Amino acid sequence: MxxxxxxxxxxxxxxxxxxxxxxxxxxxxxxxxxxxxxxxxxxxxxxxxxxxxxxxxxxxxxxxxxxxxxxxxxxxxxxxxxxxxxxxxxxxxxxxxxxxxxxxxxxxxxxxxxxxxxxxxxxxxxxxxxxxxxxxxxxxxxxxxxxxxxxxxxxxxxxxxxxxxxxxxxxxxxxxxxxxxxxxxxxxxxxxxxxxxxxxxxxxxxxxxxxxxxxxxxxxxxxxxxHPECRAVTCDCECTFCFKCSNEWHEPIDCELFHPECRAVTCDCECTFCFKCSNEWHEPIDCELLSKWIKKCSDDSETSNWLNANTKDCPKCHVTIEKDGGCNHMTYCPKCHVTIEKDGGCNHMTCRSQTCRFEFCWTCLGPWQPHGSGWYACNRFDDKAAKDARSQQENSRAALQRYLHYYNRFANHQNSLKFENRLMEQIKIKVDQMQAQSFSWIETQFLIKSVQVLNKCRRTLMYTYAFAFYLQPNNITSIFEDNQRDLELATEQLSEVLEREINPESDDLVVLKQKVQDKCHYVDTRRQVLLKHCQEGLERNQWIFRTAG
Incomplete structure (x- = not known):
């Protein structure tokens, strides 16, 4: 009733x-x-x-x-x-x-x-x-x-x-x-x-x-x-408490409201946001840590963030190079130093110089080949420099480098999301072209759904770096980083497939559909595995979060 x-x-x-x-x-x-x-x-x-x-x-x-x-x-x-x-x-x-x-x-x-x-x-x-x-x-x-x-x-x-x-x-x-x-x-x-x-x-x-x-x-x-039902029970000692959450009886507030939890809700306009803090949905990081992260990024944006986001050191001679016009999609080939423009969400870059054709990672500027192998470690922060630091200046620099490691990857996925919003528009044009060539509406929807899956994975990856910034290293964080690595690698592979030119006349769309759907299923599975591991760590109190930072 x-x-x-x-x-x-x-x-x-x-x-x-x-x-x-x-x-x-x-x-x-x-x-x-x-x-x-x-x-x-x-x-x-x-x-x-x-x-x-x-x-x-x-x-x-x-x-x-x-x-x-x-x-x-x-x-x-x-x-x-x-x-x-x-x-x-x-x-x-x-x-x-x-x-x-x-x-x-x-x-x-x-x-x-x-x-x-x-x-x-x-x-x-x-x-x-x-x-x-x-x-x-x-x-x-x-x-x-x-x-x-x-x-x-x-x-x-x-x-x-x-x-x-x-x-x-x-x-x-x-x-x-x-x-x-x-x-x-x-x-x-x-x-x-x-x-x-x-x-x-x-x-x-x-x-x-x-x-x-x-x-x-x-x-x-x-x-x-x-909300679910809760009920009051009374002990022989006359203590009345909630049977569901074991707290003192809190009528008329139900357990979820007595202990507000962040959760995703979706409006008719397709905006998915956190019901607790009203920010966009941000799993696996909780509202309190996200608030600290946003404040930290905002506080540091005028100094180190700006310099790091708008400049790069040449991997060969270490000269600081400012990106053209302050944009976030320019860098230099780590091998031949030709200017590279990033015009998509995928981080697998190939130098366009015909004499070079060097393949590298946009995020770390390292060769791309290791990113597909078992020792891929682009997502991991190397703590050795921090351990070796002795002076206050060196400690401060190590702390800054640690923060920039996570901020760069957070911002990189944030920028990739913007590129992939444009990718959705391009995909919709391709879908229209395919439908004009006698393909049915249902046959072309796999492309739209694949971009939606890609966006979800990008957003999850973005917030995993904010989450990881506050984690204290232990055996459990190694598993988290492995899951993060697997999701990141799978996401880049899906992004690369979707950003390639699709020619409805020459491409075998049956093969393409199977390939895209397989990658979508795998990347979404990796996303669910990562989120499940994060949730289990919270439920078992396995995560230890840094109070400073």
Missing amino acids: DQDFDAGFSGEEYDTDEDCASEDDGIEVAQADAADAESSPSSDCQVLAPEQLSTELNKIAAETSAIVGLSPQLCRIALHHLRWSKEILLEKYYENESPQQFFKKFDRDFPLDLNYVVQALPPRSGTCLICYDQKMLTGLSCGHLYCLACWHSYLSTRFHEYPDPFVLCPEPKCKQVVGDEIAMKLLTNEADKRFYQRVLINSFVECNKLLKWCPAPNCDKVIKVS
Whole structure:
């Protein structure tokens, strides 16, 4: 049976700064396909449009109105101040001797007629109390009159600067509340009306820990997650605790909310993000370490990061060479020193000089051949220099080199993701060409899916380097680095296949499809193995993280 959307809010006081906690639920949770392994992080979430939440707000206000006899508009105002909890409103309402005493605690003026609807007075001619022009004026029951332009300017400014959906009359010291219905009438353009609707809905979203706005640009959807049941048990010693998580009983907050965990959710706009921190999905690193990593990268970007990202030492003579125009896709061939431009996501580079044709790794500038062998170690940081360091200067330099090792690889996969976003557009053109040559839609989708798999692996690899930066070396980290190496090598091989020229007329597409699908399956398997190992290490407390850095 569905619960009411507002059920389960906690709170004992009227203080609007207290934490809000809801286990709500008046909106049915859509059932995701459990067989889809990739969608499992979002299998219990629902994507909601603002209209659905607006309907739910009005439903809660109407239900409350039917019980206490207030107008729905006054109920919305009271619910806003009580974190949209119908239960708390009813409890506090009936604790007071009169409705007027109940409303006085909000430090707002409410009429004695509790069925009163906040509305504007009929327009009349007069002097506006803000601009002092002779215009048609309107106002609330308090009698303070302003022109429509000043009303709009006042409300628009207040809603943008102080996102409270129920503001007061512009007159200083006046406590008359501007209701939501009259606010919509006094706002004169559609953009401000839409913004106000979001402010009103946001007051509800922020009071429910199961709801969160999608962080994608220009997306107005809200993500709602469900949660498993938990129950209270009481020991003979009279200690009451949660049977599921063994903590003290935390009703009405469920275990996942009592111990918030980062998890992936996906909006209808295809943006996948972390429900806890609202950054893009960042497994295997957790939100706290990711926050430290982002801050460190930001703090160091003006000095060593900039120099390292925009210059390279010649592998032969060690002269520092600045990349042309500060771009991130220029380097020099380690063998013949001809300028090389990186125009794709693949890190397997081949010098275009016909007299050289040297194959090397963009990341470490070493020969490419070892990257396909058993002793590939491009992803590993050599700690020997740090162990040999004696002076403070040498230790600082070793620490910097260690950080740059991981930052360079993090940034390199980040840049490759940008290249591969362009690769998706190129692949879509190829798909259109293939469909124009009698290939069916279903026969060409393997290319689209392969780029999506490639992007997932790139993003996972990117965050493994932030994760690895904070790891203390032990036997388990060696396994992690092996898994990271295998995924990185497989990802580069898939990238190389996808970036090669595909000619629908001359290529055997059956062979190409089999090759791409095999590599996709292998690279995704390596990704799952790496993530599973990281998760098992967390569950078994095998990872030891550096506190400094």
